[in-house]
Amino acid sequence: EAGVAQSPRYKIIEKRQSVAFWCNPISGHATLYWYQQILGQGPKLLIQFQNNGVVDDSQLPKDRFSAERLKGVDSTLKIQPAKLEDSAVYLCASSSGTSGAGYNEQFFGPGTRLTVL
Amino acid sequence: QKEVEQNSGPLSVPEGAIASLNCTYSDRGSQSFFWYRQYSGKSPELIMFIYSNGDKEDGRFTAQLNKASQYVSLLIRDSQPSDSATYLCAVLGVGFNKFYFGSGTKLNVKP
Numbered sequence: 314e315a316g317v318a319q320s321p322r323y324k325i326i327e328k329r330q331s332v333a334f335w336c337n338p339i340s341g342h343a344t345l346y347w348y349q350q351i352l353g354q355g356p357k358l359l360i361q362f363q364n365n366g367v368v369d370d371s372q373l374p375k376d377r378f379s380a381e382r383l384k385g386v387d388s389t390l391k392i393q394p395a396k397l398e399d400s401a402v403y404l405c406a407s408s409s410g411t412s413g414a415g416y417n418e419q420f421f422g423p424g425t426r427l428t429v430l
Numbered sequence: 431q432k433e434v435e436q437n438s439g440p441l442s443v444p445e446g447a448i449a450s451l452n453c454t455y456s457d458r459g460s461q462s463f464f465w466y467r468q469y470s471g472k473s474p475e476l477i478m479f480i481y482s483n484g485d486k487e488d489g490r491f492t493a494q495l496n497k498a499s500q501y502v503s504l505l506i507r508d509s510q511p512s513d514s515a516t517y518l519c520a521v522l523g524v525g526f527n528k529f530y531f532g533s534g535t536k537l538n539v540k541p
Contacts, residue, residue, distance in 0.1 A: 346529070357531070358528065358531075
């Protein structure tokens with residue numbers, strides 16, 4: 314079974330530029346998560362999709378971040394314009410469960426390390 | 431108040447000792463609890479999950495849950511240098527599989 318795929322693995326941009334990250338979850342997984350992990354901190358949930366619908370984006374800075382999962386499969390996270398404090402690893406994860414399930418293991422992709430100069 | 435709190439460490443233990451990692455959470459309605467291991471520069475990987483009060487053992491790892499005290503812990507017996515990593519506690523919130531992660535505890539196992 315193929316794991317969660319992410320690209321690119323690394324990205325360096327100047328502040329105020331735009332950047333996009335791509336994620337392909339494990340086949341059949343209905344739930345997709347985007348996390349931001351700043352060095353020395355735990356992952357912070359940015360947005361959670363259930364199929365192609367958003368179920369939680371309360372911590373997504375919507376003035377600069379956007380995400381979509383149009384066909385309920387792969388997803389794109391965009392930052393426009395980037396700030397210095399956006400430097401972090403962006404992790405995509407997927408799980409198979411639906412709302413209310415007691416246990417849903419999240420499988421993480423390798424992450425995209427973003428550096429904003 | 432953070433949803434999930436962990437001591438950032440580092441926690442240093444000698445090889446062969448027991449490492450004890452602790453986590454508290456704020457949402458009394460939380461049902462499921464997870465321990466992830468994250469090596470430097472890598473993604474988190476699931477070690478154990480627990481959703482019933484008491485202990486759950488898997489090899490050298492034991493997860494302990496006390497819902498009344500809103501406390502979950504991970505014990506690593508016979509610690510090995512390869513266990514050196516950051517251990518993340520995660521809690522499944524009520525509804526829609528929303529996970530809250532702690533900031534992690536860095537464990538160093540010294541040979």
